Amino acid sequence: MRTAPVVDGDLTARARIVASALDRFAAHGYDGATMRDIAAHAGVSTALVTHHFGTKQALREECDARVVGFIAEKQDAAASPSDVLGEVLGTFGPYVARMLGDGGAASEALFDRLLEVARAMIAEGSASGWLRASRDPDAQAAALVLLGVAPFLLLDRLTAWAGGDAGAALGRIAVPLAELYTDGLTTDERLLAAAGLAAEEAS
DSSP states (O other), X not given: OOSSOOOTTOOSHHHHHHHXXXXXXXXXXXXXXXXXXXXXXXXXXXXXXXXXXXXXXXXXXXXXXXXXXXXXXXXXXXXXXXXXXXXXXXXXXXXXXXXXXXXXXXXXXXXXXXXXXXXXXXXXXXXXXSSOOOSSHHHHHXXXXXXXXXXXXXHHHHHHHTTSOHHHHHHHHHHHHHHHHHHOXXXXXXXXXXXXXXXXXXX
């Protein structure tokens, strides 16, 4: 799991600041992270952070742009939508989870971009027969984003549960999630009935 990625060879002060901001925003949220903390984590002065970005909001926008740019890069490389969604969450998961939870226009734009990738994943998977289409494909896309982000929302608790190792926690959770996606969870239709779906519709 990489929570503050830096492009190989890109070790400039600006790149370290962005990497630090991704990490600090993920750890403390936008309001909780300070320019001083971001600077200290990057090993630079607060004045240098201000010189490069001006404000914390501008730094947040740069971090969001890094995530969106990563998605666009993967899409331009013709990566499958499922790989794009997996890689963006694998690389920026803690940041994405925290920023989506913070709300606001930037969070809405980030969610919309992830939703776009999930929609493409469902369309491609359904067309190839790899994915089972939902009765509500758009809600299915939102559910995929939700399930992908959820482990990072609870990462502190999961890390404690796994004995203090975040990577081990995510690895263990990945197994039952993969089973859930592949085999389903229940052996009868009671959940479909609880959702108001008739047995004949569910068949």
